[in-house]
Amino acid sequence: MANIIPFKSVRPSRNKVHLLCSRPFYTYKKSHLKAKLESNPYSFLHVINPEYNKVNKTEPNSFDRFKLVKEKYEDFKKNKYLIKDQKSQLYIYRQISDHGVFTGIIGGASVKDYENNLIKKHENTIHKRESIFKDYLEVTKFHAEPVLLAYKPTKKIQEIINEIILERPEYEFTTTDKKVHELWLIDKRSHLNEIIEEFKLINNIYIADGHHRIASSLLYQKSNQKSITNNHFLSFFIDQNDLKIYEYNRIIKNIFQFNKNEFLNKLKNNFKVESLLKHQAPKSKEELSIYFNNKWYLLRVKSENIIDDFKSHLNSQIVSDLILKDIFNINSKDSYKNIEYIKGNQPLRFLVNRVNQLRDGIGIQLYPHVIEEITSMADRGENMPAKSTWIEPKLRSGLTIYEY
DSSP states (O other): OOOEEOBOOEEEOTTTHHHHOBOOGGGSOHHHHHHHHHHOTTOTHHHHOTTTTOSSOOOTTOHHHHHHHHHHHHHHHHTTSEEEOSSOBEEEEEEEETTEEEEEEEEEEEHHHHHTTSEEOOBOOOHHHHHHHHHHHHHHOEEOSOEEEEEOOOHHHHHHHHHHTTSOOSEEEEOTTSOEEEEEEEOOHHHHHHHHHHHTTOOOEEEEEOHHHHHHHHHHHHHOTTOGGGGEEEEEEEEGGGOEEEEEEEEESBOTTSOHHHHHHHHHTTEEEEEOSSOOOOOSTTEEEEEETTEEEEEEEOGGGSOSSTGGGSHHHHHIIIIIITTTOOOSGGGGGGEEEEETTSOTHHHHHHHHHSSBOEEEEOOOOOHHHHHHHHHHTOOBOTTOEEEEOOOOBTSSBEEO
């Protein structure tokens, strides 16, 4: 029985929404971030980067830094760039991009549902990152980027969504990454009640993106149990079959302990290795493509080298077990300093160019996971390797803000 609650969102004024909402700051290159901050005084990036252009700066992820974030956020509210809704509502959000059309409901998801494994995870979290975001919530008291939750909607929920999006949206704007964003308000009491009751019929919800944000929300709730608002966190609920799932490719920055022939022989212990005249993407979860020394290779895993269980057959797990662990002895989170990740929705040249910059690096192109692998792992209570998937849609920060 899943729980969803309406809430009084803090939202941009209609005439500034296209200027205020931003991608998460960590997705910008430094030069692009600087340009955004210099050219747009309304960007939510100013809230997240409150010390822009200041000489004396606080330590990253410190309480002093978070206090400045809170002050800048309050300035945005004072100047009416951000305005709090007068009544609790749910919100329908639709994003249209080259990746697809994504429509779902923004609302408050239950911390208890996560704690009781009704909202299920498929990736491990890092305690240090959980603690940082928990401290951030302690100081700022707001959550501006929704967690992405996937579920199987009921017929009634889909009917309500289809009815409301026939009306003109509250927001409709396009961003420079060629994405169209639309937001509708669900303020009719009958619609709200129907959605709340329908969610009670849903027994499984899956985290698609935002594992650390949810884990941090649980830590925050446990240390602040007197406030009712702490029992929920900002979420975007979407039909699990509407997600677009890309692979998350790997770069090993240095294989200095092996020469070319030694590395190929190591690979041949676990894979059938085919030298390619030109790039060929993996066509199944038993295949990988490897790039190093300006050449592509296709790897097909030898079945006798895979343990006969569901997890071991996952493409990202094959990389972790048979390359990272077996060849490079990478078996702990600390060892991953030698690895970079390239999201699969980018042109392959990003991976190739990065490997070419490195003297002794290799690029690994994975085969993308499907939603059934994610949900099956979550239902089993098991976790996939870190950064196994890059999932669209990615939502803007500052479109709807949940205050604690």
